[in-house]
Amino acid sequence: MKEEMVQLAGQTVKVVTVQTAVVGSGAAGLNAASRLFSFGRRDLTLVTEGMNCGTSRNTGSDKQTYYKMTLAGEEADSVQAMAETLFSGGCVDGEHALAEAASSVRCFLRLVELGVPFPDGPYGEYVGYRTDHDLRRRATSAGPLTSKLMTEALEREVLEKGIPILDGYQAVRILTIGGQAAGLLCLNCKNPQSAKSRWLLVNCRSLVWATGGPAGMYLDSVYPAGHWGSTGAALEAGAAGQNLTEWQFGLASVSPRWNVSGTYMQALPRFLSTAPDGSDPREFLLDYFGDPASMCNHIFRKGYEWPFDVTKVRCGSSILDVLVFLETKRKGRRVVLDFLENPGGGELDAAALEPQAREYLTAAGACFGRPIDRLLQMNRPAVDFYRSRGVDLTKEPLEIALCAQHNNGGLKVNSWWETTLPGLFAVGEAAGTHGVTRPGGSALNAGQVGSLRAARYIAAKRTQPPMSATAFLNAVSSQVEALLTTPVDQDAESIRGQVANAQRRMSEAGGPFRRETGMAAALKEAQAELAQWGRSPVLPGELSLSFRYRDLLLSQQAYLFAMLSYLKNGGKSRGSALYHDPQGTLPTGLSEEFRHSLAEKGSEAIQEVRLTKEGPCALVRPRRPIPQREDFFENVWRSFRETGNVDGL
Structure with missing residues (x-):
């Protein structure tokens, strides 16, 4: 990596010349940088607004899920079966479903070796549980802070490898030369007031975009306050978007921003509506359900059906999302979860619960007491998390709202996670590899698999050195001058x-x-x-x-x-x-x-959107099926010896 100072449009600008740049310091970005190093790429750098910012490091849930192929018990599973589950979400291309399934175990076990404390049994089995949109027990968790633990482990590896980090720089524009990604314009967001150190230009051959989803678009959001996303820059540069219509919304606490999924719901808290000042508390769900038993069964199901799902509005748990939305957005009231009293008041009537809820609580030893007693019994770390953030669920209620949580769509990528803009690779939530629905925790797996594949391809195929700083500046100056002179x-x-x-x-x-x-x-x-x-x-x-x-x-x-x-x-x-x-x-x-x-279930049509000089445009295409592949060992082995099985499929 080379650095030099230049004058451009009357501004003092630092220019960094490097072969490969990774933008973003979440789990996907850190993994991309580490994998690139492991595959032999040394001339690289990681660019980030702040190492401690981003979704991976600052988000979670009751027990944040990581989704992978089954590694325990008698339940049969396979790469093909997992790929079919991912593919069945609708609007998913088959090569992404297959790749995410095939490399799930490789990526998961690497995290284990890096020190992420995923639980295994006395004989080494990595036991799992079912998550939403999943038929098998593929889900696992290292607790409420799974993605934070992943990020910390990957950061340690990046630091141990001595990979240079440009910390405190906000990527504001992707620069192109000849229809390919060629670099970045970055703002020094730690010291934007100083004209002498305000700007950074990155001159590179390959760019890995690991900036997460465009979280800053929404006001009602469970994304951490420090996460904004930079999808707009990639779209502006010419990369196509895919499935941009598909978001995931769900119930979350307002302060701190946190998903109230899983055991937060399975503990059966009361839902209270209050006036803005906290007065006039009302158990408003009873107005809709009429009886406590039906209300409790819907609350319990919300735990493992956490995302708002339009198919579950008419006769399912997502009616809770609608009712919370009506209280907060139409009536102007606040909604809180109260763990100190049972829904409907009085004792828990276990006999009135549906069998699944009753059996679950019984198996967990939690079919007793108040919601807080059940929550402490099933998942004490979920209570500890809020206490560490200044909210004591043993003493006070928790304010919630219906919030944006994850973008299932994003930038269109091929089977090596390269976008339609050559040289630009999108990994993590920035990549649009998910469809209409997805199993809970599949995003963490997709981020690790996508960054693995992008790094593997870049290291094997994109080996040309960066152009000289002078040639780079001559080619991109017209793209940056207006931004450099922002009043x-x-x-x-x-x-x-x-x-x-x-x-x-x-x-x-x-x-x-x-x-x-x-x-x-x-x-x-x-x-x-x-x-x-x-x-x-x-x-x-x-x-x-x-x-x-x-x-x-x-x-x-x-x-x-x-x-x-x-x-x-x-x-x-x-x-x-x-x-x-x-x-x-x-x-x-x-x-x-x-x-x-x-809509019809399992839609095959995928929408693509581009931003052009004439305005945005869209096209719709069929999704690509799961690839039929060679599985005769001698043939795969020969191809691997000759090409490394890295190509432009």
């Missing part, structure tokens, strides 16, 4: 209100409940704000936020267009999205805004 003024107005308004717009129009008129109006507003970006000066301390706002608007333009195009072309409700349909069915007890029609 900064100490007397400028704060843009925080604009950012919050844009996030609120996305939550209202592109959240779990969508209407054509709302999406169209939101898209128009986002495009108008994007056209005005950069015309007014910003505060020096808000330059970083200003560029996040720009990326947010680029992302909103593509995502809202994708949702609107999907609906206009006959799309129906599916996954975590309910599209209003005046000709559809109205679930019992709900208002007109929830009238909808369900």
